[in-house]
Amino acid sequence: MARQKAEKIFPYDYTTTKLDNGLTVILVPMDSPGLVSYYSVVRTGSRDEWEPGKSGFAHFFEHMMFRGTDKYPGPVYDSIITSLGADANAYTSDDLTVFHLNFASDDLERVIELESDRFQNLKYNVREFQTESGAVYGEYRKGKTSPWEVAFEKLQDMAFDKHTYKHTTIGFEPDIKDMPNMYDYSLSFFKRYYRPENVVILVVGDFKKDNVLKLVKKYYSKWTPGYVAPNITPEPPQTQERSTVVNYPGKTLPLLIVSYKGDAFNVSNKNILSSVLIGDLAFGETSDIYKKLVLKEQKVQFIQADFGFSRDPKLLYIYSMVKDPRDVEYVKSEIYKTLEKFQTTLVDNKKLEDLKKKERYSFLMHLDTPDNVAGFLPQFITLTGGIDVVDELYSGLEKITPENIREAAQYYFMPQKRNVVLVRGENQL
Amino acid sequence: MRYLLICILIMFTVTLGAKTKGGKSMKESLVLLPVKNDPTVSFKIWFKAGSQNDPKGKEGLAYITARLISEGATKNNSYEEILEKLFPLAAGYSASASAEMTVYSGRVHKDNLEVYYPLFLDGILHPGFSESDFKRIKDETLNYLTTTLKYSSDEELGKAVLYDFMFQNTPYGHIEEGTISGVRSITIDDVKNFYNRYYNRNNFTLGIAGGYSQKLAGRLQKDLQALPEGKNEIAPKITPEAIKGLNVVMVNKDAPATAISFGFPICLTRGQKDWYALAVANSWLGEHRNSSSHLYQVIREARGLNYGDYSYIENFPNGGQRQMPPVNVARRQQIFEVWIRPVPNETRHFVLREALREVKNFISQGLTKEEFELTRKFLKNYALHYAPETEMRLGYAIDDKFYGIKGSHLETFRKMMDELTLEDVNNAIKKYLNYDNMKIAIVTKDAESFRTDLEKNTPSPITYSTPKTDKVYEEDKVIKDYRLDIPSENIKVISVEDLFR
Numbered sequence: 070m071a072r073q074k075a076e077k078i079f080p081y082d083y084t085t086t087k088l089d090n091g092l093t094v095i096l097v098p099m100d101s102p103g104l105v106s107y108y109s110v111v112r113t114g115s116r117d118e119w120e121p122g123k124s125g126f127a128h129f130f131e132h133m134m135f136r137g138t139d140k141y142p143g144p145v146y147d148s149i150i151t152s153l154g155a156d157a158n159a160y161t162s163d164d165l166t167v168f169h170l171n172f173a174s175d176d177l178e179r180v181i182e183l184e185s186d187r188f189q190n191l192k193y194n195v196r197e198f199q200t201e202s203g204a205v206y207g208e209y210r211k212g213k214t215s216p217w218e219v220a221f222e223k224l225q226d227m228a229f230d231k232h233t234y235k236h237t238t239i240g241f242e243p244d245i246k247d248m249p250n251m252y253d254y255s256l257s258f259f260k261r262y263y264r265p266e267n268v269v270i271l272v273v274g275d276f277k278k279d280n281v282l283k284l285v286k287k288y289y290s291k292w293t294p295g296y297v298a299p300n301i302t303p304e305p306p307q308t309q310e311r312s313t314v315v316n317y318p319g320k321t322l323p324l325l326i327v328s329y330k331g332d333a334f335n336v337s338n339k340n341i342l343s344s345v346l347i348g349d350l351a352f353g354e355t356s357d358i359y360k361k362l363v364l365k366e367q368k369v370q371f372i373q374a375d376f377g378f379s380r381d382p383k384l385l386y387i388y389s390m391v392k393d394p395r396d397v398e399y400v401k402s403e404i405y406k407t408l409e410k411f412q413t414t415l416v417d418n419k420k421l422e423d424l425k426k427k428e429r430y431s432f433l434m435h436l437d438t439p440d441n442v443a444g445f446l447p448q449f450i451t452l453t454g455g456i457d458v459v460d461e462l463y464s465g466l467e468k469i470t471p472e473n474i475r476e477a478a479q480y481y482f483m484p485q486k487r488n489v490v491l492v493r494g495e496n497q498l
Numbered sequence: 499m500r501y502l503l504i505c506i507l508i509m510f511t512v513t514l515g516a517k518t519k520g521g522k523s524m525k526e527s528l529v530l531l532p533v534k535n536d537p538t539v540s541f542k543i544w545f546k547a548g549s550q551n552d553p554k555g556k557e558g559l560a561y562i563t564a565r566l567i568s569e570g571a572t573k574n575n576s577y578e579e580i581l582e583k584l585f586p587l588a589a590g591y592s593a594s595a596s597a598e599m600t601v602y603s604g605r606v607h608k609d610n611l612e613v614y615y616p617l618f619l620d621g622i623l624h625p626g627f628s629e630s631d632f633k634r635i636k637d638e639t640l641n642y643l644t645t646t647l648k649y650s651s652d653e654e655l656g657k658a659v660l661y662d663f664m665f666q667n668t669p670y671g672h673i674e675e676g677t678i679s680g681v682r683s684i685t686i687d688d689v690k691n692f693y694n695r696y697y698n699r700n701n702f703t704l705g706i707a708g709g710y711s712q713k714l715a716g717r718l719q720k721d722l723q724a725l726p727e728g729k730n731e732i733a734p735k736i737t738p739e740a741i742k743g744l745n746v747v748m749v750n751k752d753a754p755a756t757a758i759s760f761g762f763p764i765c766l767t768r769g770q771k772d773w774y775a776l777a778v779a780n781s782w783l784g785e786h787r788n789s790s791s792h793l794y795q796v797i798r799e800a801r802g803l804n805y806g807d808y809s810y811i812e813n814f815p816n817g818g819q820r821q822m823p824p825v826n827v828a829r830r831q832q833i834f835e836v837w838i839r840p841v842p843n844e845t846r847h848f849v850l851r852e853a854l855r856e857v858k859n860f861i862s863q864g865l866t867k868e869e870f871e872l873t874r875k876f877l878k879n880y881a882l883h884y885a886p887e888t889e890m891r892l893g894y895a896i897d898d899k900f901y902g903i904k905g906s907h908l909e910t911f912r913k914m915m916d917e918l919t920l921e922d923v924n925n926a927i928k929k930y931l932n933y934d935n936m937k938i939a940i941v942t943k944d945a946e947s948f949r950t951d952l953e954k955n956t957p958s959p960i961t962y963s964t965p966k967t968d969k970v971y972e973e974d975k976v977i978k979d980y981r982l983d984i985p986s987e988n989i990k991v992i993s994v995e996d997l998f999r
Contacts, residue, residue, distance in 0.1 A: 151790040154879020199964030203802025210755040319649035423586035430588035438886040
C-alpha cells in the first residue's frame with residue numbers, strides 16, 4: 070500500500086492501493102455525514118478510438134454499460150439504483166470515461182457489488198445495442214444546433230491529421246449512423262479496454278477505509294487482466310498555420326477560436342504549468358485584453374482561454390464571440406498582440422502571485438462535498454493513474470516565475486503551431 | 499371549472515399572507531445556517547422582485563438590473579477595479595433575477611472574509627449605474643434574445659416558448675431576459691428606478707451560511723439598512739388563462755430535429771402535503787434525467803427516439819445543464835411540464851401522440867402499489883443529493899421563506915416519503931392533473947405540414963432502423979392512430995424570427 074508524500078495541499082488524507090489484477094483503488098474519507106461518492110474511472114476516451122470508422126465508440130460504450138448482466142439485467146440494475154435513491158450518471162471525454170454514483174454510506178456494499186458486476190459481466194443483445202445507438206444519434210442531433218459544437222468538430226478535424234484527437238468525443242456523423250452495425254466490435258471494445266489495469270476506483274466520503282478496501286477486494290479480485298493498449302498514431306509536428314471558416318446554418322455572432330498545439334501532460338514540464346497560468350493572466354477577467362475588448366471597446370461579448378491538460382499533445386484554446394463581423398480581424402490581431410507581449414515582456418510578479426493565491430483558494434473552496442472532490446480528480450487519474458499529482462501540480466504552480474511564463478509563451482505561441490476557426494452565422498460577411 | 503376555483507383560493511391565501519411595510523421583523527427576514535467546520539461563508543440577499551415586476555414595454559428590466567448590480571461599477575470602484583480586487587480572493591458576487599426573486603449572492607473563504615466583505619456590500623449598496631456597463635449588458639441580453647436562444651439550443655427554445663404561451667397576458671408572460679423591444683427601450687434611469695424601488699431595506703431577506711462568526715449576521719443586517727428607503731413589495735396576481743382543449747404553438751425554423759414541450763398550470767406549491775404526493779407521481783412519470791422514469795423508458799429506452807424525456811411540477815430552468823433542481827427560482831404559480839428532447843423530424847407526430855397518450859394513461863390509471871413504493875424509496879434518498887453544499891442549503895432555506903414553509907422543505911420532503919400513502923398520490927394526480935386541456939410548444943422544420951397532419955389526425959406509422967420488441971410493435975399500431983383532435987384554430991405557427999419581439 071503506497072501513501073502519498075507528507076507535504077500536501079490536497080486537504081484530505083487518502084490511500085492508493087493496487088490489487089493483484091492491476092485495479093487501482095483510491096480511498097478518500099471526508100466529513101460528509103452519511104454520503105459517499107463512488108467513481109469508476111476508465112482510462113479510455115475518444116482518444117482511444119484509433120480504428121477507422123469507429124469514432125464515438127467510447128461514448129457509445131458508456132451508454133451500453135447500463136444494459137446490465139445475467140445477474141442484474143438492465144431493468145433490475147436500474148430498479149436497485151432507483152431504490153437506493155442514488156444520483157447516478159456517466160460521462161465521456163477525449164481521455165476518459167467516468168461512471169459515478171452518489172448515495173448513502175449504508176449502501177456501499179450494494180453499490181460495490183453492482184458496479185463490480187457490470188464491469189466484469191456486462192451482457193447485452195443485438196437489439197438492445199441497436200436501440201441504444203438511436204439514443205446516441207439523438208444526443209448528436211441535440212448538440213448539433215450549437216455553433217460551438219460545429220466549431221469544435223471542424224477545429225479538431227483540421228488540426229489533426231493522424232492522431233485520434235481528429236474527432237470529437239461524440240464522433241464523426243457517418244460513424245454514429247453506422248453504429249447499429251457494430252455489435253461485434255462493441256464486444257471487442259469491452260474486452261480490450263474494460264480491464265482492471267485500465268480502471269481506477271475512487272471512493273470519497275463518509276466510510277471506513279479498511280472496510281471499503283476489503284469489500285473492493287471481495288468483489289473485484291476475480292476480474293481478469295487483459296488490457297490491450299490502443300494503437301494511436303502520434304501526430305507529426307505541425308509546420309504551418311491552418312485556418313478555416315465555417316458557415317453555421319443559423320444565426321450567431323461570429324465565433325473565433327485561436328488555438329495552438331500543446332504538449333502531453335507532464336507535471337514536471339514547466340511550460341505546461343506556465344501555460345495554465347498564462348490562460349488566466351492573458352485572457353482572464355483582469356487581463357489587459359479583457360479590459361480592452363470586453364469592457365472598454367465592447368468589441369467582443371466574451372473572450373477566454375482554456376489551456377487544459379491532455380494525455381497526448383492537444384490544443385490550447387482561446388475563444389471569443391465577436392459582436393460585429395467586421396471586427397473579426399481586429400480581434401484576432403489583438404489576441405496575437407497579447408501573446409507576443411507575453412513572449413517579450415515579463416509578467417508583473419504581484420499579478421502572478423495574486424493568481425497563485427486565487428488558484429489555491431478556488432481549489433480549496435471547491436472541495437466541499439464528496440461529489441465535488443471526486444469529480445475534480447478523474448482528469449488527474451486518467452493522466453497519471455493516481456492523484457499524487459495533485460499536490461505536485463499545486464506545489465509546481467507555486468514555483469513558476471515570470472521567466473517561466475515568458476519561456477512558455479515563446480515555446481507555444483508560434484504561428485506554425487496555430488489553428489484558427491471562424492464560425493459565421495448565415496448572411497454574414 | 500373546479501380546477502380554476504382552486505387556483506383562485508390559493509392565490510388569495512398568498513396575497514392575504516403577504517406582509518406590508520414595517521410588518522416584518524428583523525428575525526423574520528433573516529436566515530442563518532451555521533456549519534462549524536465549513537471554511538467558507540455564503541451570503542444570499544433575496545429581494546422580492548423579478549421579471550413579474552417588469553413594467554409593460556420594459557420587459558427584461560429586473561434581469562438587466564440584477565446583472566448591472568453584479569457585473570458593473572460601484573460609486574467607489576470601476577468594474578475593472580472590482581475584478582482586480584476580487585481576483586486574489588477567488589471570490590465574486592452575482593445577482594440573478596427569476597420571475598419572482600432577485601437574489602444577490604456571494605461566497606468566500608474565511609481567510610479572505612475581511613477583504614471581501616466591504617466589496618460585497620459595496621456592490622449592493624452603492625451601484626455605479628455606469629452607462630458603459632449598462633450598454634455591455636444590454637447588448638449581451640439582446641444577442642441572447644435575437645440569436646443564442648433562437649438558434650443554439652432548440653430544446654431550451656421550446657421550453658421558453660411554452661412558458662411564454664402558458665402565461666401570456668400575465669406578469670409571468672415573458673422570459674426573464676425580457677423581449678427584444680422591451681430590452682431596447684430600457685434606459686439607465688429605468689434601472690435606477692427599479693433598484694430604488696425594489697432593492698430597498700424593507701424588501702429583502704438576508705441569508706448567511708457556513709463558518710461565519712455570530713457577530714457577522716448583526717453587522718450585515720445593520721449595514722444593509724443603508725439600502726434605499728422603500729416598502730415591502732406585494733407581488734402582482736398571476737392568473738393564467740384557462741386552457742380549453744389542446745393548444746399548439748409551433749415555431750418554424752430549419753431545425754435538424756423536433757423539440758416538444760407541453761403542460762398546463764397547476765395550483766400547488768411545495769410545503770403542502772399534496773405537493774409531495776404529486777412529486778412522487780411526477781418522479782415516476784418523468785424524474786429529471788433519470789433512466790428509470792416511465793417516459794424515458796418508453797420513448798428512449800424501448801424505442802431509441804431521443805436522448806431523454808422528463809416531467810416537472812416546478813420550474814426547472816437550464817435542465818440540459820443540471821442534474822439537481824435549482825434554487826431561488828421559486829414561483830407562486832407553477833406548471834406541470836413535459837419535456838421531450840429533440841426527436842427526428844419524421845417521428846414528431848408519432849412521439850407527440852405517444853407522449854400525450856402516456857400522460858393520459860398515467861392520469862387515468864395512477865401508480866400501482868409497487869411503483870409507489872419504489873418511487874418513494876428512491877425520492878427519500880435522492881433528496882439527500884439536492885443540497886450537499888452549504889450554499890445550496892442556504893438557497894433552499896431562502897426558498898422556504900418564499901413559500902412560507904415553517905421548518906425545512908428538504909426535511910419535510912424526506913419525512914413525507916415515509917408518511918404518504920398510495921391513495922394520497924393517486925388522489926393528487928386526479929386532483930391536479932388533466933390530459934384534455936394543455937398547451938404544447940413545438941420547434942420544428944416545415945411546421946405547416948405538421949399543422950396539416952395534426953388537423954387531419956393523419957396516421958403516423960413509424961419504422962425503425964433497428965429491431966424492437968413485439969410489445970413495442972403492438973403498441974405502435976395503437977399510437978399511430980391515436981386521436982389528438984386538435985382543431986385548426988388551436989394551432990398557431992410562428993416563424994422563429996418573430997419570437998420574443
